[in-house]
Amino acid sequence: MLRHDVVIVGAGLAGLRAAVTLGDLPGVDVAIISKLHPLRSHSGAAEGGINAALTPDDRWEDHMYDTVKGSDYVSDQDAVEVMCREAPAEVYWLEHAGTLFNRADDGTLAIRNFGGAGRPRTAFVADITGHALLHTLYEQTVARGVKVYEEWFVTELVVENEQVKGLVALDVMTGELHQVAAKAVIMATGGYGRVYHGRTTNAWSSTGDGMAAAYRAGVPLADMEFVQFHPTTLKSNGVLLTEGNRGEGGYLLNSLGERFMSKYTPTKMELGPRDMVSRAEIIEINEGRGVDGCVLLDIRHLGEAKIMERLPGTRELSMHFAGVDPVYEPIPVRPGQHYAMGGVRTDLNGVTVVKGLYAAGECACVSVHGANRLGANSLLDTLIFGRRSAEHAYEYVKNVPPPEASESYLQREEDRTRAMLGREGTESIAQIRNEMGLEMADNMGVFRTPEQMQHAVSAIRELKERVKDAPVQDKGRIFNTDLTGALEIENMLELAEVISVGALARTESRGAHSRLDFPDRDDVNWLKHTLAFRGEGGPRLEYGPVTITRFQPEERKY
């Protein structure tokens, strides 16, 4: 059996930051297992930037206030405080590690505006910040010689007596399953955007595998009903255009040519928080002021020079995928699923209810984003809590003996995958995936009615049954992406159910969860976290308290 002290699952920003941290500490054997080569991770698609109070007139307390207000007060303020306090040092650490941030005239880091922020505090690398940070961190793991199991798909965690003992993973290249013993496992597998297949900014690989594995291992998923819809995604394929477009001064226009955000977030205009901007767009479209199901993002007035210096990716993506050159024409955009505020419940060191099991980044819910994440806080979240999880795990494994786990887990996963390969029936995994995406986009979107949510719960449960009759056609061992697709769809359906059940239960509107039958926030009954445990026949919901330290809930106006 393969053995490591700490195994990190996922090699995006959270996982790599954890790996670099452990790579610097003596006497610990660390490895990364990722279903993708690290540089293929979806962190690389993040565009706009990373928040930190860097300028002399900014303070981490202000960053914290903006984040808490943006979260609609359901974030845990001790966690938000940690993130915002540690942000400047983390950004300087990245700069020292090589990231080529854009610069101001005096050679310091350039800062741009972003949504929901009281002042500019977003450091950036053109509009490929995620790419730049992902490459920097991967470079640092190479420098430290961290072992990476590339293109290994983790199928299950090994947990006995509420303590993690390792995991089982499929080496996709050979088709062989391996049980890996580990004293600690850090889940850093990112989001589940593909649950909204066809209507998400997320990559094909964002299938929530880590969340689903932790959920199956008995860890609660928190606040899964809070799903972020980004206001500027392309209609053709759902690709993201950065909020930096509006941060640099871009407009949102309706079919009448009006900057309609003046009606919704008048003090911030286009730089309102994402939940509010997405709602505004849907209202404009529904009331007949849309353009072919979209609104228009107009950056023409910024001029070609500024677009090429600060927003080249927007131009490239618009030209490739919408046939529009934003130097000369406005770009049709609409809200699309973008980010999971919910995830594996952790404390501020990434610790879960299972001993030795940690989670960080989008797959975790610490919670620093509450019901609505502010733009440019997600990269920060991955780094701060990736590092903190690693630091905590380092101390934890010192006192844990090498785990002894039976190999029955390996046998079980071999049986499970063999059964998938032997499955018969007339259903199709691709068809089920497409139906799931449409169901969630149509009925678990920006606005939600009880009928829609009930419909989603029923439809997802039906798909969970149907997938049992969807055979894996590729019977080969080597590089079987049909089999990994089958593993992914099971994970996604599990999460889709948790999202839908959690949303139906939360009878209020808060942040990104917006119900037409309960249009107001209800702090008396709902200022709390949803905790979904896996039970027989579906998730069992419990609720937990929200940590409030500095900022009492107020009405959220911009």
Next chain:
Amino acid sequence: MRVTFRILRYDPERDANPHFESYPLELDDRAVVLDGLVQIKDFADSALTFRRSCRQAICGSCAMRVNDREHLTCSTQLSEVVRDGTVVVEPLANLPVIKDLAVDMEQFWRKYRAIMPFLIPDRAKPAPEKEYRMANKEARHLQQFGGCIQCGACYSSCPIAATDEEYLGPAALAKAYRFAGDPRDSARRERLKIVSDERGIWRCHTVFNCTEVCPKGVEPTYAIQQLKKLTIRRRFGLPV
């Protein structure tokens, strides 16, 4: 748009040799090559094997040869590449095929690792409390090379890589320049030593294929010439 995809298929568990298979498809006029591959995998043959992830030209998973030239399939419009109603899709060249359109990139990554692909600040001097100061112009210049997504398109297009398995290749050399040109780096001398031998910059024949096929505008040819210039200046004892 009606288009026939001709795909080079190879299943190591079944096929002695690669062979072409054809798939007639009906696709949207604005479809990209990857849309065609996904449609085949979803509805014709789910065993068709290829890598894809971000579908926005940033993760570098889906570089392939399309009608005899390297492309990211996710950002290449069919209408740009279709010839006589046909699109021929093959795996990247100069790397061993695992299955169908997926290649084993270990050789490529070995060269990435060989050039010390990480910043090496001067350990003798204390790091600044905040950031190293840098002119935006300098940062922007290096961003061009830092913008490489390691997709392997250049490596596949390179006639030198085709004949010399030990040639470092355009991607690794562009990466080497990204660090050798970084004012924060202290290892320029060592970096130039690594790249300036017959397996490195001097092996480049300045064919420009890499620069032509790069989907991100990195221009490895330019980077290689800069490394040559730095190497020669150093040899003459001029400041580099």
